[in-house]
Amino acid sequence: MFTGLSTIQLLLILAGTFVIWRNVQTNLISPLCHIPGPFLARLTPYWLVFIDLAGTRTTTIHQLHQKYGPVVRIGPKELSFADQASVNEMYSQQTAFMKAEIYDSMSVKPLGIFSLRDKGLHSQRRSLLSYAFSQANVTTCAPLVHAQVAKLVGKIGAKKGMPVDMLLLFRLFSLDVVGELFLGSSFGGLDNEDPPQFLLDIDQHFLLSGIEWNFPWIYALMTILPFQGVQWFLGARRRLNEYGENAYRTYIKRFGRESGRKDLLTKILSPKDGNQVLTDRETYTEIGNLVFAGTDTTSTTLTYLFWELTRNPEWQQRIRDELRGLDRNDSSSDGVQLLKASDAPVLEAVINEALRLHPAAPASLPRATPPGGAQLGLYYIPEDTVVSAQCYTTQRDPTAFPDPDTFDPERWLKNEQTDPKAKDLFMPFSKGTRACLGRPLAMMELREATSALLLKYSVTAAPETTADSMAMRDHFLVLPKGGRCDLIFEPL
Numbered sequence: 001m002f003t004g005l006s007t008i009q010l011l012l013i014l015a016g017t018f019v020i021w022r023n024v025q026t027n028l029i030s031p032l033c034h035i036p037g038p039f040l041a042r043l044t045p046y047w048l049v050f051i052d053l054a055g056t057r058t059t060t061i062h063q064l065h066q067k068y069g070p071v072v073r074i075g076p077k078e079l080s081f082a083d084q085a086s087v088n089e090m091y092s093q094q095t096a097f098m099k100a101e102i103y104d105s106m107s108v109k110p111l112g113i114f115s116l117r118d119k120g121l122h123s124q125r126r127s128l129l130s131y132a133f134s135q136a137n138v139t140t141c142a143p144l145v146h147a148q149v150a151k152l153v154g155k156i157g158a159k160k161g162m163p164v165d166m167l168l169l170f171r172l173f174s175l176d177v178v179g180e181l182f183l184g185s186s187f188g189g190l191d192n193e194d195p196p197q198f199l200l201d202i203d204q205h206f207l208l209s210g211i212e213w214n215f216p217w218i219y220a221l222m223t224i225l226p227f228q229g230v231q232w233f234l235g236a237r238r239r240l241n242e243y244g245e246n247a248y249r250t251y252i253k254r255f256g257r258e259s260g261r262k263d264l265l266t267k268i269l270s271p272k273d274g275n276q277v278l279t280d281r282e283t284y285t286e287i288g289n290l291v292f293a294g295t296d297t298t299s300t301t302l303t304y305l306f307w308e309l310t311r312n313p314e315w316q317q318r319i320r321d322e323l324r325g326l327d328r329n330d331s332s333s334d335g336v337q338l339l340k341a342s343d344a345p346v347l348e349a350v351i352n353e354a355l356r357l358h359p360a361a362p363a364s365l366p367r368a369t370p371p372g373g374a375q376l377g378l379y380y381i382p383e384d385t386v387v388s389a390q391c392y393t394t395q396r397d398p399t400a401f402p403d404p405d406t407f408d409p410e411r412w413l414k415n416e417q418t419d420p421k422a423k424d425l426f427m428p429f430s431k432g433t434r435a436c437l438g439r440p441l442a443m444m445e446l447r448e449a450t451s452a453l454l455l456k457y458s459v460t461a462a463p464e465t466t467a468d469s470m471a472m473r474d475h476f477l478v479l480p481k482g483g484r485c486d487l488i489f490e491p492l
């Protein structure tokens with residue numbers, strides 16, 4: 001039948017037939033065919049994969065929402081939503097939308113709270129860990145956090161008047177805080193000039209996750225390649241596990257299982273009902289995941305917050321004026337009273353505005369449509385569809401946040417910003433059953449570090465730190481395009 005056709009012609013015909021079939025399938029037959037989106041996105045998931053690899057996924061999806069409206073098709077079986085009702089449905093306490101399969105590749109195995117997708121397993125794990133993360137328990141850790149803040153202030157003092165890469169310094173700070181709180185000692189990040197191997201391994205783990213999920217065959221190939229460099233790269237996950245396990249065992253040897261130390265590991269080891277419910281292995285892998293979850297998120301927020309303060313110096317002064325009016329000495333063990341949201345509304349407004357405009361996790365939080373499908377807004381979504389919203393877009397909804405691209409903390413000080421729509425769409429820590437467990441800790445770090453630095457220094461941007469160098473790139477978490485953020489601190 002194919003006599004006279006060369007192999008190449010035959011392959012071209014097959015490829016053409018496949019493209020036509022995919023086109024008909026995704027554009028005419030699929031129940032999602034009425035949902036607008038780019039042509040290539042309807043055809044193949046690789047359109048989004050390559051945008052993701054370029055670090056522009058979130059901004060691309062944002063532009064698509066601006067063009068097409070609140071529901072956009074971003075893959076043959078993937079949709080992005082930006083309207084209040086759908087966001088509430090996907091991320092509520094009662095939601096039937098569980099985390100999507102991609103989370104399996106996002107954590108070091110065995111999977112911990114962040115990546116558990118089964119509703120029952122997750123809620124069991126969450127109820128075990130919630131106690132440790134309660135506001136009351138986090139408050140007891142204040143002296144350990146203050147000690148790291150003091151180191152940060154000292155480190156900057158040693159470089160006063162000179163450009164300091166605050167992206168790196170805030171990273172070391174937040175890594176050391178979670179080290180103190182979950183592993184009994186800091187990673188020594190603020191004590192040394194070079195970043196600890198642990199931090200480099202976190203970066204490699206994120207790269208590996210991207211390869212494993214998007215190109216499993218390349219990942220499989222890498223595992224059998226006999227090159228030292230490739231095996232060292234792959235070894236990042238093992239090293240992270242080993243570090244967590246060793247640090248955990250050292251902690252138990254040094255402090256015991258009921259250490260009474262004012263940290264969060266104690267609370268995980270001694271839950272409220274007095275029973276140890278996590279095995280040692282579960283505990284140290286969970287802690288490893290908490291160290292990831294708590295490091296780059298907090299440090300990126302601090303970085304963008306300070307960068308915005310250099311562009312809006314009047315807010316530096318307003319925070320200072322507010323803090324100077326407070327009496328923060330009290331009888332707590334380190335003599336410094338912890339800042340509460342209500343103590344310093346101006347500081348809180350600046351933090352909220354940084355979290356709104358530069359959320360550390362700005363990207364889609366993918367969820368699987370439940371078996372049998374579900375109604376989401378105007379659309380009936382079939383069961384094998386991945387749906388999501390990204391807070392980068394919801395927090396730029398002009399009907400909730402007028403003039404959305406402007407850094408304007410004032411909006412949080414005005415009454416209208418307590419409006420229900422703004423509340424629903426402001427979700428830098430996500431919402432519902434999978435909301436960030438570390439929020440009280442993160443807010444404590446943000447308040448304490450910001451206030452301590454602003455009471456000592458004024459801050460400006462170094463000439464090389466520009467809107468272009470700080471443009472957002474994201475691979476689930478944000479990174480400035482320039483890879484650093486040089487700021488200059490001058491003593492007051």
Ligand code: HEM
Pocket residue numbers: 113114115126178290291293294295297298301359360361365427428429430433434435436437438439441442
């Ligand atoms: C400004 C800092 C932070 C931001 C913006 C942030 C943001 C988020 C977001 C958006 C999620 C949901 C992710 C998803 O659904 O895929 C999340 C989950 C989580 N975060 Fe954070 N986070 C921050 C700091 C922290 C800290 C300091 C810790 C703890 C050390 C932490 C622990 C967690 C955990 C355990 C989860 C998973 C909760 C669950 O699935 O039940 N986070 N965070």
